[in-house]
Amino acid sequence: MLTLLFDGIAYGMLLFVLAVGLAVTLGLMNFVNLAHGAFAMAGGYVTVLLMDRAGVPFLATLPLAFLIPAVFGAVAERTLYRPMYKRPHLDHVLFSIGLVFMAIAAVDYAVGSQQQIIKLPAWLQGRFEIAGVGIGKYRLFIVVVCLVLTALLQWVLARTRFGSRLRAAVDDPRVARGLGINVNTVFSVTFAVGSGLAGLGGALGAEVLGLDPSFPLKFMVYFLIVVVVGGTTTITGPLLAALLLGIADVFGKYYVPQLGAFIVYLLMVVILYFRPQGLFGRSAS
């Protein structure tokens, strides 16, 4: 029971790291980016390929799993995404679905369509017991890493100059611009960091979520649920939504496996019906 809860929390934290970049993108530029999962997949493949083909140790691949998607993100934001911001939402949807299709086929071509298996180092395998609760070492590792990342994000947002600029830009881009904040730069940096975090999440999650070319489509709904249910105005909203989703999904699959993801979708539809701006979001205009 508590083991399940712990697994759920680990899953939720992972989803949070994966989706937090998407929350900022949506909140800041009102851009519906369905291609967010593609960056996560890039991170996952960076780790798997480096370990498999170059023999790099697991921990050493993680910074690269952050950096490479971040660079991808920065370049894509500059060249592809920026002209899209002013377009209607339908264009966003079509454009990012197109990117997803391209990413899936490109990875399929480059690496192959089989499920990638990640070989964890020995010290992360197995589980141990604390007071009768079995805890997977890797799950614990995920939780610790994600907690550190969350604390770091919260600190950046709340305490640094960049964080206050970002919050100002999210609240009202026009006024922020008027105050001399370069909203475009703020957004580029945020997009890159968000893509990087997704990549890191993809690398960490390769063992838990599985990794194959259809990853961006399979988990697109989950990322969007986190963002839509959590709201885009705070960082705690998506965090709570991710934990809720992670725990609900793990419990649902364990106790009523015949229902599958049914419960998650049903919950989402019900929540969105009663609170279209998200569970924890302020009502946006």
Place this chain on the structure above:
Amino acid sequence: MNTTSASIAAATRWRPWELALLVALPASWFLAGEGHSILGNEIAIFALFALSLDLILGYAGIISLGHAAFFGMGAYSAALFAKHVMPDPLVGLAVGIAAATVTGALSSVLVMRGSDLARLMITMGVAAILYELANKLPFTGGADGLQGVVMGPLLGRFEFDLYGRTAFGYSLVLLIVGLLIARRIIASPFGWSLRAIRDNRLRAAAIGLNVDQRLGVIYTISAAMAGAAGALLAQTTGFASLDVLDFHRSADTMLMLVIGGAGWLWGGVLGALGFKVLHDLLSAWTPQYWTFWLGLFLVVLVMVGRDRFFKPWTWWKKS
């Protein structure tokens, strides 16, 4: 006649090219012959499905990524009805439409409020819920699909043949009926009010339109039409699988509509045709990786802008 009613009358008048298109549809049945009827049948069904999406996306401005929900509902209920109750296609069609209409009416409440994003998620969620149900319920066949659907002859006279001649004719007739109904709807005051809601919801409400009710009505009509398309697919192929509810199905249909042009009656028909041609060309060229080129096409289409993309002579003009 004043200018307003003149412009409304202009929209209802049959133009020569519209009549030509309307004649071209039945003519395609004779041209297809035994070799291409199955393909034509598929295109006609997708055209009807894309048309139904056009009603809500193009005219009412509801971005839906889960329209396959109604397509699948129609397909599964028509297949189940034919398998367990009676094999008559027309009664089965009515059952499929009815099931999709009820689903549409129930879920229309969900799309009336919230932002574009919330609606996107809700429509996708409804389709996902139905997908999970079809996957797990004991009588739908799960991942194997619903097999062994045998249809009776159409109108008690025309057997469904191996070459899809009957199937193609059946689907074409329904497509034409669908087009005429849709044309009537969008030329009516109700159709104009939908466009007002799409362009500015707040102002539409301010002039006294009951926005929620109108969106609900068109969403239900659109669901019924999608259900008819789904029922047609299940009946003419004798098979219903999870594929009819898949996310791909909704995304592909949206793509068809964008190729053909949303907010235009013939967009669905031309889009389905264009999509199928594109699909066949690409998958003949690279069978495994054709989605890459499809994605690239989509990205370029959106970046350039649909209007400019299909009018090459405007490419080098300043916009």
